[in-house]
Amino acid sequence: MEFRQLRTFEAVVRHRTVTDAANALGLAPSSVSAQIRTLEKSLGVALFERGPKGMRLTVAGERLGGWSRRLLDQAEQARREVAGQRPTVRVGALETIAATYTPAMLARLAERRPDVAVEIHPMSSRDRLLEDVVAGELEAALLFDTGDALGDLGFSPPPEPVDFLDLDPVPLALVAAPTHPLHGVRRLGRSDLAGHRLLLNAPSCSFGLAGTRILGDGVQRVPSGSVAVTRAWAVQGLGIALLPEFAVSAEMASGALRRLDFPTPDLTLRLVWRADREALPGLRDVLYAISA
Numbered sequence: 395m396e397f398r399q400l401r402t403f404e405a406v407v408r409h410r411t412v413t414d415a416a417n418a419l420g421l422a423p424s425s426v427s428a429q430i431r432t433l434e435k436s437l438g439v440a441l442f443e444r445g446p447k448g449m450r451l452t453v454a455g456e457r458l459g460g461w462s463r464r465l466l467d468q469a470e471q472a473r474r475e476v477a478g479q480r481p482t483v484r485v486g487a488l489e490t491i492a493a494t495y496t497p498a499m500l501a502r503l504a505e506r507r508p509d510v511a512v513e514i515h516p517m518s519s520r521d522r523l524l525e526d527v528v529a530g531e532l533e534a535a536l537l538f539d540t541g542d543a544l545g546d547l548g549f550s551p552p553p554e555p556v557d558f559l560d561l562d563p564v565p566l567a568l569v570a571a572p573t574h575p576l577h578g579v580r581r582l583g584r585s586d587l588a589g590h591r592l593l594l595n596a597p598s599c600s601f602g603l604a605g606t607r608i609l610g611d612g613v614q615r616v617p618s619g620s621v622a623v624t625r626a627w628a629v630q631g632l633g634i635a636l637l638p639e640f641a642v643s644a645e646m647a648s649g650a651l652r653r654l655d656f657p658t659p660d661l662t663l664r665l666v667w668r669a670d671r672e673a674l675p676g677l678r679d680v681l682y683a684i685s686a
Contacts, residue, residue, distance in 0.1 A: 397469055399433040400462045402426055403441065407459060408529045410448040460670065463530045467674055482511040483680045486523045486535040488600070490621055492516035494640055495536065495562075495663065503683035510676035520549060520600070527666055528554045533677050534667040536684070538564060538600035540607075540659070544666065548603040557669040559685055563660040565639040566604060569651040571631040582656040588612035591633030593624045600661065605636045608658060625651075 405415035406426065416423040434441050441455035451459065487496055496514050503512055515532060517523050526532040538547065544558055545551035570577055579586065592613040594602040601621075605613070616633055618624040621641050628635040628642075629650045635642075636658065645651040665684055672678055 395433060395436060395465075397466065399429045400466055402429040403433060403458065404462055404466070404529060406430060406442065406449050407451065407455075408525065410450075412449065464670070467530065467671065471674070482513060483534070483674070483676045484513045484515060484532045485680065485684070486515040486517055486526055486532040488520065488523070488537055489516045489518055490638070490641070491536045491538070491663065499684045503680060506683055507676060507679040510679055512680060520598075524552045524556075524666065527556060527668060528552045530668070530671070533671060533674060534665060534681065534684070536561075537664055537666065538604075538661045539664040540604075540661050544664070547600065547661070548607060549598070555669075556666050558664050558666045559681070561663045561665055561685055564663055565660050566601075566608075566636055566658040567639045567642055567646070568609075568634060568636050568654045568656045568658055569628055569642050569646065570634045570654055571629060572649065572652050573631050574634065574652075574654075576634065576654050577652050580655050582654055584610045584612055587634070587656070589614060591616045593618040593627050593633040593635045595619050595621065595624055601636055601638070604661060609636065 402415065402419065402421075405419050406412060409415040409418055412423045412426050412430075416426045419426065430441065437454070437458070439454040440452050441458060442449040443452055485496070492514055493516075500512060500514070503510065515526075520537055523532070523535040523537060527535050539545070540547045543551070544556065576582060576586065576590065587609055590613055592605055592609065592615050594605055594615060595618055596602055597606070597615065602615075605615070613634075618627050618632075621637060624635050625637060625642055625645065627633065629645060634654065638661070642651055646653060665681065667677070667681065672681075
C-alpha cells in the first residue's frame with residue numbers, strides 16, 4: 395500500500411464516484427481508477443462494488459476505511475514531528491457559531507496548550523461539516539442540534555458512528571417589528587401564526603429546521619438569506635423571525651425588535667468528532683478547551 399493510494403481510496407469513498415474523486419484530487423479519472431485497481435491487487439480483495447449509482451464499499455473496503463485514516467493520520471503526525479511543526483487541529487463550525495463561540499475557545503486553548511495550533515473552518519453547510527469530520531478533513535465540528543441523538547433537530551446524521559458532547563443551551567427568540575400585528579398578543583399558539591410570514595435563510599438550516607419543529611407548517615416560509623439579512627428584514631417589518639437570542643439581543647434592547655409571546659425551547663451547541671481520532675496530538679486538549 396502507498397499513501398497516495400490510500401488518499402485516493404478515501405476520496406472515492408467520500409465522493410462516491412471516480413469522476414468526482416478525480417476532480418477533488420486534481421487527477422484524471424483514469425489515474426484514480428488505476429490507483430484503486432493497484433490497491434485492490436496488492437491487498438488481494440475488491441474494495442468497491444461498481445454500479446450505475448457509483449462506488450459502494452465492500453466488507454473489505456469498510457475494514458480498510460478505519461485503517462486508512464489511522465495510517466494517514468500517523469504519517470502526517472510523523473511528518474510534522476520530523477519537520478518540527480506544531481500539531482494542528484482543524485475545527486469546523488457553522489458560520490454563526492464561528493463568529494460567536496470560537497473566540498473564547500481559542501483563548502482557552504492558547505492558555506492551556508500554546509504548542510497546539512488550531513484552524514477554525516467556518517462553513518455554511520452542516521452536511522459538509524459532518525462529511526469532513528467523517529472523512530478526517532476536520533478533527534471536530536461545532537453545530538446546532540437538539541434532543542438525545544445526533545440529528546434530532548431534523549437532519550440526517552452520518553452513517554459512520556461519531557461521538558458528540560452537548561456544550562451550551564442556545565435560547566431562541568421569535569421576534570417581529572413593534573408594528574407587527576402579533577406584537578402584544580398574549581400566549582400565542584400555532585394557530586395564531588397561521589398565514590404569517592416566517593423569514594428564514596434556508597429550510598435545511600438549523601433555525602429553519604427549528605421553525606418547522608416549533609412553529610409547525612401553518613406559517614408562510616419566506617427565504618431571506620443569512621442570519622444578518624433575516625434580522626434586518628424582520629426589523630423592517632417583512633415578517634417574523636426565529637433566531638438565537640444572541641443574534642437579536644441588541645435589537646430587542648433597542649426596541650427595533652420585540653419578542654413575541656410564544657414558547658421557544660432551546661437548541662443545543664453540540665461538539666462532534668470521531669472517537670477513533672482522539673489520540674491525535676492536541677485533539678483532546680482542543681476538545682477540553684471547547685467544552686470548558
